[in-house]
Amino acid sequence: MNTVRKKSPRQLEKQRQILNAALKVFSEFGFSAASMDAIALAAEVSKPTLYMYFGSKEQLFESMMVAERDVMLEPFEHSSGEMVSDLVDFAWHYADVVMRPEYLSLARLIIGEAQRFPDIGRAYQKAGPDRLLSGIIAYLETQKAKRRLDFDEGELAAQDLWALILSAPRNQALHIPDQPPSTAQIARYLENGLKVFIKAYSTQPE
Amino acid sequence: MNTVRKKSPRQLEKQRQILNAALKVFSEFGFSAASMDAIALAAEVSKPTLYMYFGSKEQLFESMMVAERDVMLEPFEHSSGEMVSDLVDFAWHYADVVMRPEYLSLARLIIGEAQRFPDIGRAYQKAGPDRLLSGIIAYLETQKAKRRLDFDEGELAAQDLWALILSAPRNQALHIPDQPPSTAQIARYLENGLKVFIKAYSTQPE
């Protein structure tokens, strides 16, 4: 396996190109049906270059997963610093990440290949859902500290919030990629979910 | 495409054998990576026989999907007749179906191939989640009629119940096939979910 020694900006650019192409092709066809020729073509790179940067199809797949996962969750990372004003903002921000077509494609790919790449499934669960869940828990705890919410286990409350808001539209989107729920439909589930959550967990339900 | 004319019990038996093998191999490898040779081997049938019963790989895949889906949902079908005594029973019955390893495998397969087989994704949504949802709605409506529950839209209430009970363990199981949640873990989510649901929807929360 001949790796590149030093990474010039030009090489980093090429690496990005390849990873982007890999995401695109793998997402569309799945691991097995995606061909390295197709990825090379999409990346506008020759096949030997592909193998120079990433030794094999499996390695490319795993590298792509790690890279894309981080890119995907980047916007969420940043927001965890700023203080969200209320649950609605929080929920919408969350929905924006999870319901993005690229995120859904990746999730579909991961679920579909989970049996063949158990490490990737586990890593995704940690870096994706679990991390987002931590964010929710942290937020809910601050609300609990302010006596606005009441619960025993933060994890369960966070799971409930997630489930109430996004379970229905996300599952549907996973099964039917070509008919993603509209913003209005998402809003319907989101508002109802929040209403239920508040009724169950708020100390002063309106 | 040379189909078999009359179906002797022996042929039906063979058909079952093939479909079972197809489920097994497709579930393990996904559509593309599964080979017809492997399926023939698993079914203890020759490859030409495979092609005699099901004209092509895609046809076999689709037939298997339809057949397995129906088998999978059979136990649920029957139970909708008998009157479930309370929500806990109902939830457990539901969890038993959805968290079965074979059901999860099939769901993983469908999600992974949804982009390549949009019809199958749509059909599954209708025959699986949507049908189960109808069952929940029907049950909730009877409770509403008895003034035990209160809600505006049955669909939303049913989605909430589903989400609260099974969203968390199911998602985790989809990502991490080799570590399915234990009965105790399922119970934890289920009991908490029911508690929240009752608090939000019951007319007389305990």
Next chain:
DNA sequence: TATTTACTAAACTGAGTAGTAAAATTTCTT
């Protein structure tokens, strides 16, 4: 200018795979 580095295009290897053909064999029917 000479040399190294990164890359490309194209052909090739070797393995696997969907699907078919035909003859041999088993099973069913009469």
Next chain:
DNA sequence: AAGAAATTTTACTACTCAGTTTAGTAAATA
């Protein structure tokens, strides 16, 4: 038991694809 139908075995075709090799080119470096 004899003939018909269903199946199997075996072999094959045509193709795809991961990964490699070769021969040559553009650009950076010395």
